[in-house]
Amino acid sequence: MTTSAPNLAGPLAGIKVLELGTLIAGPFCARMLAEFGAEVIKIEAPEGGDPIRQWRVLKDGTSLWWSVQARNKKSVTLNMKDERGRAIARQLALEADIIIENYRPGVLEKWDLGYEQLKAVNPATIMVRLSGFGQTGPMKDLPGFGAVGESMGGLRYVSGFPDRPPLRVGISIGDSVAALHGVIGAMMALRHRDATGGRERGEGQMVDVALYESVFNLMESLVPEYDQAGVIRERTGGALPGIVPSNTYTTRDGDNIVIAGNGDAIFKRLMLAIGRIDLAGDPQLARNDGRVPRTAEIDHAIQSWCDTQDIDGALAVLKAADVPSSKIYSVRDMMSDPQFLARDMFEQHHFPDGTPVKLPAISPKLSATPGHTKWMGPALGQHNDEVLAALGYSAQQIAAFRQDKVL
Template identity: 85%
Template sequence: MTTKNTAGPLAGIKVLELGTLIAGPFCARMLAEFGAEVIKVESPDGGDPIRKWRVLKDGTSLWWSVQSRNKKSLTLNMKHAQGREIARKLALEADLIIENYRPGVLEKWELGYEQLKAVDASTIMVRLSGFGQTGPMKDLPGFGAIGESMGGLRYVSGHADRPPVRVGVSIGDSVAALHGVIGAMMALRHRDATGGKRKGEGQMVDVALYESVFNLMESLVPEFDHAGVVRERTGGSLPGIVPSNTYTTRDGENIVIAGNGDAIFKRLMLAMGRIDMAGNPELERNDGRVRHTQMIDDAIQAWCETQDIDSALTVLKAADVPAGKIYSVRDMMTDPQFLARDMFEQHQFADGTPVKLPAVSPKLSATPGHTKWIGPSLGQHNDEILQSLGYTAQAIAAMKQDGVL
């Protein structure tokens, strides 16, 4: 029987987060969810701008409660020499530094990777930026939307006869954050294998948003290089893999049906009553079906128009054909699969108001992640963190008076 370690697999790892909005903070959030101590540095003048994004409660974003859960908030005025001095002390104590400023900003503050490495060769810094730390575009502002566009995702998203569309979340930033987590874990593994903290070899993890998106683009490059094929927008279908598309049932619901495996396709056609198509040798393999994509999609759509969403899903489930309704958050909150997997956590705001948050993913059997507290108030952990660095209560009060905190 496996005994769960509630401290998390990253217990004992100290992370300094120097960043705002999405990519860097999401990267640090995942580390915090699995036990790392994450100290988030914020400007005393309002903190991370994401505190005011989208839907607010009592002036603070509901998004903040997720994006900064388990983090400690420290306010530092980085324009003040003492603020930079404190940040430097924390950086040299940390196992990981995560930052997403434009290249060069940390160097001006004497917090750049090379500057810290000169003091401690085991320094690991995860740097997330629009275009990376090198190249002709490195100094340009690079938000997730730009990374999605340059990395190829926007070009292939939407319908062929309309302009490209965006995914409904900040996918470019989030994908970059996940690359940052992966890079951080590999860098920690290398540091530990070469001597551990203070003795092992640190490194810089250079994550560019556009490259993180580009990394998802499947066969895009070899198809163009070898065959001159430019992947285009195809709406809800998956080009070259048939059938895999979104269809509409008679009650107006959208259903995704992925019948692209050879055996699955045959089961799908039989479930639809299309024995003629199930037995058609031209449709037996994917390359043959690709030549008849429109005919197949038309047949599936015609069948869907005879079914409501529940009956269609029942038929397809019985035939072992992958299919699913397109969920809104309202669907998720009552879905038996989400509930069985404990995908929602109940928490409270400071005033006692209840709030549900998404549960931590991925699920580890022995060292699962968990939420210790939701996003903190601005500067909530100032005294705790500064006292751990040796500052007295009088010194902390003076720094507050001087505008350092």
Template identity: 80%
Template sequence: MTAISTSSGPLAGIKVLELGTLIAGPFCSRMLAEFGAEVIKIESPDGGDPIRQWRVLKDGTSLWWSVQARNKKSLTLNLKDPRGQKIAQQLALDADIIIENYRPGVLEKWSLGYAQLKAINPATIMVRLSGFGQTGPMKDQPGFGAIGESMGGLRYVSGFPDRPPLRVGISIGDSLAAMHGVMGAMMALRHRDVTGGRWNGQSGAGLVAGQGQMVDVALYEAVFNMMESLVPEYDHAGVVRERTGGALPGIVPSNTYTTGDGENVVIAGNGDAIFKRLMLAMGRDDLASDPQLARNDGRVPRTAEIDEAIQAWCATQTIDSALSILQKADVPAGKIYSVRDMMSDPQFLARGMFEQHSFADGTPVKMPAITPKLSATPGKTNWLGPKLGEHTEEVLRTLGYEEAAIADLRRDGVV
């Protein structure tokens, strides 16, 4: 069993129970664990979280798991068994925050629903992440991140106008929901603390528990929250935002261009003064001095002309020469990075964006460093994703289970 060091960080002392699998719920609790919260992750004894076998594996376990479950304790528990439900309820009532991403109604069947726990512990904070939220006609439907991205509007505006919508290359819908879950948890924790504080399992004079609450995060709503001016543009002006490829419509120029050596560069010359500097750097004094192009509203009708001029110039440059010229002209521009570019980039390295760790067999591996960066209480990776059930005995002992009782639970497949 991994030796667990004393937690540190801004969330030290906060207890989190994770009831969920795959991405949204586990990413939410991962961020809390990175900043010091004690996270106990409940997994099925039959294989655990499916993400353990997703994408690229090492010795049968996903490399993704190493990051997604870092700093968490793994407790195996059969939640379909009443004894497993009792253990989970004990942990839930003692937790500051419960994070779950089952379909609405599943936890209620196991006596772990928000209303059931709140009736015992009024300070219960439960973050519930689901496809469509805890209410509404679609609440019982399965909803993965891809559906949330589609319904929330992101997929509709992603890609080129003459082609079908594209998927962003990561599970962005789940991750956005997770981040909304973290924000909601922190707000709920603040409210609990200013209304009385943590519940201590007792009642009586002078013992007032703070007010807990449910944080209801729907994947499609987390995506929808990112959709900028989509709604007022349609409601007021009847404008439906469409796919525009690499361009930023109505803000000119801002697009992706190809250099002579086949690299892609994003150039954002859409500020009025920046546009002029860009044109001068390209040797297009005619466009730099054109009074119609001095302001964005004059450039928008001539978007195609401007983009063609920038592309023609980029085609005469290598990626390095283009970036050098644009940097000297103080024009925002950047190469589109692959992970290979990131891991050798001076900015990434200067900011310490990679952490060096080792697997149990001593094999070294780099992991992404923790974000955001706090000056006084930064996050920390204490250990990589644990083995299935690695902390089961440790957690059960904190609940008062003796060795014989734990053995019985193992024999019966409860843990």
């Protein structure tokens, strides 16, 4: 049996996306569509562009993050304070299959680029709107960054240790989760549009993504537990509350190890592996609801065993017992790990000066139409001439736009 070579055009080849927004949520949403073949045109301010170009670690004045966040996108600079810039953006919006934006509600309406304004001309318009609090409600006009969404959505409250203030995850998780909700919404809206007549006659819609709601969507059983039992989930450090044992422990060489022995059969194998035959055979501990009241005892038994093991030895024992476990990886660990390498989770590229650089590979992995990096994040305005020429503007008109600082 033979399999055909993967199609690197991507499953979204032929889909046009306009990205109006900066920083993380909107651009990450558009990035994923670009990685799977959509033509993404990113609108940036002529002066400085997207602020993420200067965030975190820089090379030659540009963020290394930018090389990932903007890969496969076309950069077009437009002065949105100039009516000619707004007119060009409107042309691009009316030609797009999907528009992604993360301004405060009302900004696009001032520019004649709001969803209802575009829908009146093109009923097939799909607009993904990412904002702190959504397009409705008493907080819709307030600024809402990812940190605010994580706090209001419940994630910060349960993160950290009970005797200390809440902690944040070390990445912009609220923005990224919202972006993923935007991608899901865009794909469902595109499916509906195509099922109702396609680009010419289909029904578009607005995808309204609020950062706090995206985080809230991850919060498992928080609501029914409170509604029915008055339970407010609190911070539990490295443990997963109510699911025992699932915690972080420390080995004798100072490494941290996650051990998830919370399945009933797994718990028994774990106890036998660490020499606690008494706990393995205790009928009260045979099910999770019996283990929860004795969480401290079980965690103490596991930690006492970890005190006698180095990280490699502990992992070997747990692997032999078929107990889910892992060292907590740094990026250094990832980049030398056989699993990451076997799955081709790093891509080799080059900066314009020839310097090699590794980027994270694209996820998820599709067997027939995988994602593909065509180019790293573009220079500011790199695609101005190409995109405007495709809209019908002459070289002279483009030069005049540039002279008048429209571009």
